[in-house]
Amino acid sequence: KNQVEQSPQSLIILEGKNCTLQCNYTVSPFSNLRWYKQDTGRGPVSLTIMTFSENTKSNGRYTATLDADTKQSSLHITASQLSDSASYICVVSAGANNLFFGTGTRLTVIP
Amino acid sequence: DVKVTQSSRYLVKRTGEKVFLECVQDMDHENMFWYRQDPGLGLRLIYFSYDVKMKEKGDIPEGYSVSREKKERFSLILESASTNQTSMYLCASSSLSGRAYGTQYFGPGTRLLVL
Numbered sequence: 001k002n003q004v005e006q007s008p009q010s011l012i013i014l015e016g017k018n019c020t021l022q023c024n025y026t027v028s029p030f031s032n033l034r035w036y037k038q039d040t041g042r043g044p045v046s047l048t049i050m051t052f053s054e055n056t057k058s059n060g061r062y063t064a065t066l067d068a069d070t071k072q073s074s075l076h077i078t079a080s081q082l083s084d085s086a087s088y089i090c091v092v093s094a095g096a097n098n099l100f101f102g103t104g105t106r107l108t109v110i111p
Numbered sequence: 112d113v114k115v116t117q118s119s120r121y122l123v124k125r126t127g128e129k130v131f132l133e134c135v136q137d138m139d140h141e142n143m144f145w146y147r148q149d150p151g152l153g154l155r156l157i158y159f160s161y162d163v164k165m166k167e168k169g170d171i172p173e174g175y176s177v178s179r180e181k182k183e184r185f186s187l188i189l190e191s192a193s194t195n196q197t198s199m200y201l202c203a204s205s206s207l208s209g210r211a212y213g214t215q216y217f218g219p220g221t222r223l224l225v226l
Contacts (some may be wrong), residue, residue, distance in 0.1 A: 039219065042220065043219050
């Protein structure tokens with residue numbers, strides 16, 4: 001069964017600290033994996049996209065990793081800011097037409 | 112920048128009403144999508160369109176229909192709204208062929224409450 005599971009469901013961290021969000025998938029055939037950030041009351045915005053051959057991709061303070069062998073991805077946020085408070089959604093593509101969404105990790109950054 | 116707009120941020124409707132949610136994108140994207148998002152369930156695809164007048168059912172099409180008369184506009188229709196359709200509705204568009212390949216650009220969402 002094609003599934004995308006994210007952990008933790010929610011996370012609270014202090015401003016300035018780092019954190020790592022996890023995404024495990026059982027999607028096949030794998031095409032690509034995206035991380036989206038969704039601010040409260042807004043639509044998701046793409047942060048990174050990774051294909052099978054890519055291990056790491058960065059977007060400012062966001063760094064995504066992909067291990068295609070173990071079917072795991074992580075999103076690492078460095079030196080967190082209050083504006084990082086949002087839901088982070090992992091989306092895995094299978095073939096040309098199938099997208100599988102994780103349920104997201106809700107991150108809260110507190111001062 | 113790609114811009115996807117949705118006609119309403121918040122809507123309150125009564126059970127049995129016909130509801131129209133409109134979505135417009137300004138980047139000439141071929142693909143457009145309607146999702147609903149519920150706590151703990153994530154985003155679920157309702158309908159997808161890859162061209163004018165073309166549509167495909169997603170994972171949860173029951174109780175919904177769609178219309179795409181122009182490339183830039185994709186409408187979601189609730190023929191007879193029910194309380195279990197209370198949700199956040201998100202429209203998205205993407206440019207590459209094969210709906211899973213292109214990055215999706217999302218609108219701000221419409222939060223619908225059906226009483």
